[in-house]
Amino acid sequence: MIPATGERILLATDLDRTLLPNGAQAESPEARPRFRRLAARPEVVLAYVTGRHRALVEQAIADYGLPTPDFVIGDVGASLYAVRGRTWTHRADWQARIAGDWEGRTRADLARALADLGGLRLQEPEKQAPLKLSYYAEALADPAELLAAVRARLRATGAACHLIWSIDETTATGLLDLLPAGASKLHALRFLGEDLGIPLLDTVFAGDSGNDMEVLESEIPSVLVANAESGVRAMAVERARSLGHSAALYLATGGMGGMNGCYSAGILEGLAHFIPRSLDWREVLA
Structure with missing residues (x-):
């Protein structure tokens, strides 16, 4: 303690x-x-x-x-x-502290970079925020491959991002949130x-x-x-x-x-x- x-x-x-x-x-x-x-x-x-x-x-x-x-x-x-x-x-x-991590990129810019990546589905508009891009995904026991693919796409945009993966056990749904790195x-x-x-x-x-x-x-x-x-x-x-x-x-x-x-x-x-x-x-x- x-x-x-x-x-x-x-x-x-x-x-x-x-x-x-x-x-x-x-x-x-x-x-x-x-x-x-x-x-x-x-x-x-x-x-x-x-x-x-x-x-x-x-x-x-x-x-x-x-x-x-x-x-x-x-x-x-x-x-x-x-x-x-x-x-x-x-x-x-x-x-203001966290916004600079995206190097002027918007949520829409990041969504376009991931638009044709399989396994992701955008969450509803009300669950998005100016500095948060959220997706649904399969409730993968090991999401490493999916996250690696997402990171590769995001690096190409120049935006520094922090990825948060979790599973909603009530719906057995994977949840992926993309935020500024900080x-x-x-x-x-x-x-x-x-x-x-x-x-x-x-x-x-x-x-x-x-x-x-x-x-x-x-x-x-x-x-x-x-x-x-x-x-x-x-x-x-x-x-x-x-x-x-x-x-x-x-x-x-x-x-x-x-x-x-x-x-x-x-x-x-x-x-x-x-x-x-x-x-x-x-x-x-x-």
Whole structure:
């Protein structure tokens, strides 16, 4: 366990199948109310870190009764918003930092370069963003050949890109996101923490899937919720070990407060592991 060092905590969580109970496993009924009470504490800075765009984040907040976050890292790290009530302020400084990686190329330019590459299907327009190009693909166990072909096409454009591969287990569909090279959930979370002056050791991230992997394997204290797929769990453990970050990864198992460790129960369990003083907060276990 890595001890926290400060007063404020940056609690950052993925949405789908991490905070949102929209996977196959059951949700502990007391978990989300506890999470809402926790998020209301003044020392907690709450960030949602997601592949969703703004409208879908707002929909999730309404549909699931989620607390309004202080920040949203959206589009798998390609957008950053400060949120104050109903007012969302786009962080243009983050956008400017990552935009140069595409060397003036647009999303449409990159899509044209990949237009005749087999195995890819563009996602719906509402799932695209100015600095994110997203595709559906077959749920390949080993996407290395496909990704190599994509990278070769993109290199020819001159744009420096970061590729994020994951699988939506609810639909057995491969998901491929193309971002500027400096954009990812990890890069955006580091940027936000530095901007807020909150050390990484006072940050806790929660995730469940392949597009969370860069954070799960990093030096940022992270929890993998209990409902994560076994393959994701094994990969996160191995990658964190190989990078020397095993102490920064916690696997939720359930049992705390009678909860099962899935979804928000896992987030609370991981927070208690990395920030033990949170167990003294009535909001967590009340």
